[in-house]
Amino acid sequence: MTDLSSNRRGVLRIYLGYAAGVGKTYRMLQEARQLKTQGVDVVIGYFEPHGRKDTIELTEDIETIPRRKLEYRGTVFEDMDTEAILRRRPAVCAVDEFAHTNVPGSERAKRWEDVEILLDAGIDVLTTMNVQHIESLNDRVWDFTGVRVRETVPDWVVRQADEVVMIDLPPEALMNRLRRGVIYAPEKAKQALQNFFKESTLRVLRELALRQTAHELDVHKMEKEEQTVASQATESLAQEGAPSPQPPDRVLIYITADPSTAMLIRRGRRVADYLSADCFAVAVQPAADGRGGSAQRDALERHLNFARNLHIETRVVRVGPVAEALVDFARLHRVTQIFLARSQQGPYVPVLGRSLVQQVVRLARDMQVTIVAERRQQKPVN
Amino acid sequence: MPGVITRPDPEKLLRRVQAEEEFRKRGRLKIFLGYASGVGKSFRMLDEGRRRRVRGEDIVVGAIQPYKSADIQEILQKMEVIPLKVIDEVPVIDVSAILRRRPQVCLVDGLAYDNPPSSAHAKRWQDVEDLLAAGVSVVGTVNLQYIEELRDRVEKITGKEVNDSIPLGFVKTADEIEVVDTPPEMCTETVEGREGEHRLTELREIALLLAADVVDHQLEAYLERHGIEQVWGAVERILVCVSPRVKAVDMIESGHRNAERFRGELHVIYVAEAEIAPEDQKVLESNFALARKLNAQTHTLEGEDPIHTIIEFARQHGITQIFIGHSTHESLWHRVWGSFVDRLIRQAEGIDVRVFPN
Numbered sequence: 001m002t003d004l005s006s007n008r009r010g011v012l013r014i015y016l017g018y019a020a021g022v023g024k025t026y027r028m029l030q031e032a033r034q035l036k037t038q039g040v041d042v043v044i045g046y047f048e049p050h051g052r053k054d055t056i057e058l059t060e061d062i063e064t065i066p067r068r069k070l071e072y073r074g075t076v077f078e079d080m081d082t083e084a085i086l087r088r089r090p091a092v093c094a095v096d097e098f099a100h101t102n103v104p105g106s107e108r109a110k111r112w113e114d115v116e117i118l119l120d121a122g123i124d125v126l127t128t129m130n131v132q133h134i135e136s137l138n139d140r141v142w143d144f145t146g147v148r149v150r151e152t153v154p155d156w157v158v159r160q161a162d163e164v165v166m167i168d169l170p171p172e173a174l175m176n177r178l179r180r181g182v183i184y185a186p187e188k189a190k191q192a193l194q195n196f197f198k199e200s201t202l203r204v205l206r207e208l209a210l211r212q213t214a215h216e217l218d219v220h221k222m223e224k225e226e227q228t229v230a231s232q233a234t235e236s237l238a239q240e241g242a243p244s245p246q247p248p249d250r251v252l253i254y255i256t257a258d259p260s261t262a263m264l265i266r267r268g269r270r271v272a273d274y275l276s277a278d279c280f281a282v283a284v285q286p287a288a289d290g291r292g293g294s295a296q297r298d299a300l301e302r303h304l305n306f307a308r309n310l311h312i313e314t315r316v317v318r319v320g321p322v323a324e325a326l327v328d329f330a331r332l333h334r335v336t337q338i339f340l341a342r343s344q345q346g347p348y349v350p351v352l353g354r355s356l357v358q359q360v361v362r363l364a365r366d367m368q369v370t371i372v373a374e375r376r377q378q379k380p381v382n
Numbered sequence: 383m384p385g386v387i388t389r390p391d392p393e394k395l396l397r398r399v400q401a402e403e404e405f406r407k408r409g410r411l412k413i414f415l416g417y418a419s420g421v422g423k424s425f426r427m428l429d430e431g432r433r434r435r436v437r438g439e440d441i442v443v444g445a446i447q448p449y450k451s452a453d454i455q456e457i458l459q460k461m462e463v464i465p466l467k468v469i470d471e472v473p474v475i476d477v478s479a480i481l482r483r484r485p486q487v488c489l490v491d492g493l494a495y496d497n498p499p500s501s502a503h504a505k506r507w508q509d510v511e512d513l514l515a516a517g518v519s520v521v522g523t524v525n526l527q528y529i530e531e532l533r534d535r536v537e538k539i540t541g542k543e544v545n546d547s548i549p550l551g552f553v554k555t556a557d558e559i560e561v562v563d564t565p566p567e568m569c570t571e572t573v574e575g576r577e578g579e580h581r582l583t584e585l586r587e588i589a590l591l592l593a594a595d596v597v598d599h600q601l602e603a604y605l606e607r608h609g610i611e612q613v614w615g616a617v618e619r620i621l622v623c624v625s626p627r628v629k630a631v632d633m634i635e636s637g638h639r640n641a642e643r644f645r646g647e648l649h650v651i652y653v654a655e656a657e658i659a660p661e662d663q664k665v666l667e668s669n670f671a672l673a674r675k676l677n678a679q680t681h682t683l684e685g686e687d688p689i690h691t692i693i694e695f696a697r698q699h700g701i702t703q704i705f706i707g708h709s710t711h712e713s714l715w716h717r718v719w720g721s722f723v724d725r726l727i728r729q730a731e732g733i734d735v736r737v738f739p740n
Contacts, residue, residue, distance in 0.1 A: 013565065031568070163565045165563050165564065165565055166561060166563040166590060167563070168560050168561040168562075168563065168593070169560060170412075170558035170559065170560055172557075172558055173558065173560075199604065200601070200604060200605060200608070203597060203600065203601040203604060204601060204616050206597055207594050207597045207598055207601060207616035207617075208616045210561065210590050210591070210593050210594035210597060211590075211591070211594050211616055211617075211645060213563065213590050214586075214587045214590040214591050214594065214645065215645075217583050217586055217587045217590070218587060220583065221580070221583060221584070221587070224580065267734070274640075274643045274644055275639075275640070275643055337736075342727065357724075357727060358724050361708075361723060361724070361727075361737050364739075365708060365739050365740070366739050367739060368636075368736055368737065368738055368739065369736070369737045370703075370734055370735070370736040370737075371727050371734065371735045371736075371737070372734050373730065373731060373732050373733050373734050373735075374731075374732070
């Protein structure tokens with residue numbers, strides 16, 4: 001590599017699967033090895049062997065950066081040594097388990113944040129993750145698996161990858177692997193077959209992964225087309241007769257302390273992404289007399305933070321009755337679609353007075369209002 | 383929907399038993415689907431053959447394409463190969479030799495190949511049918527660009543015309559289908575033009591969505607076989623409810639755009655009312671025509687309670703989003719007890735409701 005490359009951001013490639021054992025790590029290492037035979041300077045930054053013989057064999061002739069040890073509450077944990085990788089400065093670094101949460105006390109909370117550091121330093125990164133780790137799919141995955149996936153990656157992080165590659169395997173073959181003990185030790189395999197590894201679950205996850213990968217390609221395609229259009233537009237500014245494009249979609253999510261808000265944010269973000277819409281979130285400042293208490297305020301703050309982590313612009317408005325404040329804000333910002341949760345109307349539906357949902361639907365007659373349904377009961381974000 | 387208990391028809395039962403028997407005797411078909419040549423389909427097929435062989439399955443190679451990389455040659459050395467016959471300079475799989483040998487599994491590269499006119503079948507996939515019928519399982523490869531139904535679309539993207547073809551129907555009969563996805567820069571096929579990589583990306587997308595559709599159908603069949611009710615699948619399904627009193631054109635167009643973006647399904651329904659003015663009838667018909675032009679499925683439903691009718695339809699069709707419009711007038715009764723929109727929102731548990739302006 002020449003000095004010229006020092007300002008360039010590294011290229012990120014994600015190997016996307018739908019369950020443990022589909023072969024993500026194997027494919028990542030295979031490609032790392034191929035790059036090495038082409039003379040590229042490749043290292044392994046982090047690798048989780050899980051006792052899988054075929055995969056371990058692939059690591060044998062690639063340099064591995066030793067993990068660092070961290071003590072937390074008397075237990076020693078091992079994690080990726082980002083500093084050591086930066087010192088070593090390879091051209092390409094393979095990092096397993098993109099969605100991993102770091103040991104408390106690490107510089108960064110998530111492994112994907114460490115990967116950002118590597119990319120910023122101009123190192124190309126190959127990494128692995130499953131579709132169920134994508135933040136906006138969290139509720140849906142919970143709905144049909146009953147498992148609340150805790151290690152998530154925001155959608156925008158996945159979207160900025162230069163390449164998402166689908167690692168496919170038919171569920172039948174995956175379950176055979178599991179039964180043969182290739183993926184987990186027997187006891188864990190038995191447990192897995194009753195949870196995530198139910199055939200119907202695997203089939204849905206696989207379809208989600210296929211569609212998600214296609215969507216990522218779609219987004220890249222549109223971005224490229226926009227760039228082309230933009231550059232053409234600057235070339236011929238005077239061009240006439242071009243059809244005026246449809247006004248862009250703008251999505252507004254209403255944030256409250258209600259536990260359903262996390263689900264609402266994920267859903268709103270996902271719809272906005274698919275429609276290439278701008279996405280905002282707004283909360284109405286709680287009453288100053290301290291009604292609702294600090295737990296409510298904390299929950300509201302947590303939801304605002306969660307939205308910001310998903311790259312949603314947040315605002316807090318201080319005025320008047322909630323429905324009016326919300327709709328006025330929406331009009332002022334040329335919002336085309338407001339997102340509300342059904343349960344945000346409160347525990348009971350008033351017979352004579354109107355619920356918040358009813359009020360907003362009535363007031364916002366010049367825009368779309370989407371009332372998002374609960375999928376089972378909700379758990380708060382951490 | 384349950385509710386009516388039906389006695390099994392003995393004829394039907396017999397047919398089902400026969401079908402099951404046939405299915406048991408038939409070989410299994412697995413297809414590796416790639417979006418271009420040089421994405422690694424043949425290698426993946428052989429690698430699977432090699433691994434199955436290590437586990438004790440009886441495997442032969444029935445066809446391999448002429449271009450062989452070093453990896454492929456290495457695996458081939460450890461495998462039993464039944465050589466291709468060459469008829470009129472065209473390679474053809476030797477079905478009778480394979481059937482005499484009777485392996486458990488036969489690997490067949492390039493399922494879309496055409497056979498020369500003098501052979502028993504016009505297409506290689508038809509030879510594969512014979513193997514499957516004889517109880518030999520087949521693991522094969524298909525390049526997306528040779529799927530009959532996709533040819534026009536693919537040719538527009540690649541600018542190349544292809545002769546050989548394989549029907550989508552055959553690909554869908556596969557017991558297992560596995561996508562071989564690879565970044566375009568690692569694929570050896572070159573597509574003409576400045577935008578070569580861009581075009582390969584389009585092909586990739588088609589391959590992934592095709593596989594997703596196949597997987598979705600398999601999922602539905604699986605759920606039905608096992609009597610599992612699952613409302614939330616992987617597909618977005620949008621239901622637009624039209625009536626003469628809403629801005630139906632906007633709603634249908636928005637529904638279409640959303641369905642396209644989500645690669646989902648679009649349904650447009652009208653719940654029939656007792657009396658309808660002739661001019662309203664006309665509007666409805668033109669709305670339905672527009673919906674069908676935009677690939678929506680249209681339905682006119684009957685039911686005493688429109689809300690109940692809509693929600694029942696939504697549940698039966700796995701709808702994830704209902705689009706409704708504000709009604710242009712509101713009676714006193716509605717003001718007291720909540721409008722149609724309010725009541726629908728309240729009752730549409732588990733489904734998103736989007737209310738449109740009028």
